[in-house]
Amino acid sequence: MERSSEKVYALAFGAHPDDVELSCGATLLKIIGEGKNVVVCDLTRGELGTLGSPENRQIEAEKAKEIMGYSSRISLDLGDGKLFYNEPNLLQIISVIRQFRPEVVFSNPPDERHPDHMKASRLVSEAVYYAGLKQLETTWHGITQAPFRPRHLLFYIQFKHLEPDFIVDISETFATSRKGILAFGSQFYREDCAGEPETLINRKEFLTSLEARARYLGEQIGVMYGEGMLLHGKMAVNNFSTLFSGNSVM
Incomplete structure (x- = not known):
């Protein structure tokens, strides 16, 4: 017997809590604003983080x-620093994809500063x-799932400057x-954080740099703020006029 799924438009994976918000949160808000459902899946609890x-x-x-x-929002708790490529980890991620059956999946990029981000990228x-293979069986709460393969896989941009x-x-x-x-107050700069160990992301300058990147990317397309995405594979154009209905900069 197959359990009914919970069809959504977008499913965003992050190696750690806050990866998604830092990298593609504004894009997810745009999708939600267009009347579509979004689910986030944190692969770990971020238990090796210096703060919190x-x-x-x-x-x-x-x-x-x-x-x-x-x-x-789901936490698979696969283990911070333990996102190894193995069958148990892969099957858990497949089961989430099959449960929510998204049109679009977002993931950490394959080239990144943090090893967990690159491991997460390969797993996702x-x-x-593999989520589309009929002979590969997964379950959700003990019920066998139907195969399903999302239409698009996108990689958001994190620490490294990727085109x-x-x-x-x-x-x-x-x-x-x-x-x-x-919302992840334990991880970022606060006025009362004096005495805490300094990390890459809890410096006051870090949040400023995020805005600077968004402004830089926005400038590339003639708007105030932008978020960049990397395609996995090629994207087919089925409606040419819709594709070119937005802004562009020559």
Whole structure:
């Protein structure tokens, strides 16, 4: 017997809580604003992070979910620093894809500073493909799932400066996306954080750099703010006039 799925438009994976908000949160808000459902899946609890506890980060992740308006947020708890390419990890990710049956999947990029981000990218990339194979069996709460393969896999941009394949205009959603990021208060700069160990992302300059990148990408397409995406494979054009209905800069 197959369990009925919960069809959504977009499913965004992150190696750690806050990866999604930092990298494609404003794009997800744009999708939600267009009347479509979005689900986020954190592959780990971020328990190896220098700041905050796994329990607190879970609370922060739920707060971000409410601010952003996701339909659901899931933590697979695959182990921070343990995102190895193995069958159990792959099958868990496949089961999430088959449960929510998204048109579009977002993932950490394959070339990144943090090893977990690159490991997550490979796991999600291969899970997207294997999720469509009928002979590969997975279950959700003990019920056998039907095969399903998403139409598109997109990689968001994180620490490394990667040249995007396309840029999303996030001018109208940027401000709210910042609120989603700041829900993870244990990880970022606060006025009362004196005495805490300094990390790459809790420096005051880090949040400024995020805005600078969004402004830079926005400038490339003639808008205030942008988020860049990398394509996995090629994107087919079925409606040419719709594709070229937005802004462009020559």
